[in-house]
Amino acid sequence: xxxxxxxxxxxxxxxxxxxxxxxxxxxxxxxxxxxxxxxxxxxxxxxxxxxxxxxxxxxxxxxxxxxxxxxxxxxxxxxxxxxxxxxxxxxxxxxxxxxxxxxxxxxxxxxxxxxxxxxxxxxxxxxxxxxxxxxxxxxxxxxxxxxxxxxxxxxxxxxxxxxxxxxxxxxxxxxxxxxxxxxxxxxxxx
Numbered sequence: 001x002x003x004x005x006x007x008x009x010x011x012x013x014x015x016x017x018x019x020x021x022x023x024x025x026x027x028x029x030x031x032x033x034x035x036x037x038x039x040x041x042x043x044x045x046x047x048x049x050x051x052x053x054x055x056x057x058x059x060x061x062x063x064x065x066x067x068x069x070x071x072x073x074x075x076x077x078x079x080x081x082x083x084x085x086x087x088x089x090x091x092x093x094x095x096x097x098x099x100x101x102x103x104x105x106x107x108x109x110x111x112x113x114x115x116x117x118x119x120x121x122x123x124x125x126x127x128x129x130x131x132x133x134x135x136x137x138x139x140x141x142x143x144x145x146x147x148x149x150x151x152x153x154x155x156x157x158x159x160x161x162x163x164x165x166x167x168x169x170x171x172x173x174x175x176x177x178x179x180x181x182x183x184x185x186x187x188x189x190x
Contacts, residue, residue: 007112012095026097028123029056029057029093029158030056030058030121030135031054031055031135032053032124032137033170034052034117034138035051035112036048036049036050037049038144042106042143042144043106043146044106044145044158045105045158047104047157048103048104048114049101050069050076050103050117051101052101052102053097053099053100054098054119054135055096056096058123060098060186061122061130062112062121063083064083064121066078066117067118069104071104071112072113074100074106074108074142074144076104076105077103079098079101079102079103083098083099083100084099085098086098086099099108109144109145111143111144112144113131113140113141114141114142115142116136116137117136118135118136118138119181121135163186164185164186165185165186166183169184
């Protein structure tokens with residue numbers, strides 16, 4: 001009898017949002033997906049986007065809630081507080097979804113493990129209270145390398161668009177031994 005009461009109490013106190021992604025994906029047509037952009041190896045300091053997409057055959061009762069992302073060896077921020085809504089069709093069913101982006105900036109070479117990200121959301125149900133769900137992504141690995149030729153440098157700036165400009169304070173026509181000249185180098189990176 002005591003075992004029965006403990007089991008009954010455990011079933012009552014388990015919140016509805018504690019269901020796993022696999023169960024929810026089959027029962028309620030709610031799915032989560034994570035991917036990195038760009039794919040493949042990246043350089044130290046290169047901006048990488050971690051996209052998380054949540055799709056459902058039902059309407060969202062509230063906006064999905066995304067956690068902070070703490071990564072060892074990288075800076076991770078959620079630059080936009082609002083996700084991007086989209087619609088899709090899968091196996092003839094209309095789906096609605098929300099896509100959210102984390103910006104990741106690797107600070108060291110090596111493999112950076114992105115742990116599963118848990119997203120909390122609520123979906124509507126016919127004539128019932130919204131169903132609160134917690135879904136987790138798969139863990140991802142981000143492979144980071146140093147740009148060629150930077151092995152001995154302490155600091156690097158990784159960019160696709162670098163402008164280097166060199167200026168001198170004199171034109172250099174009438175130099176004599178012992179004259180001073182000022183050389184200015186300007187680096188601009190996006």
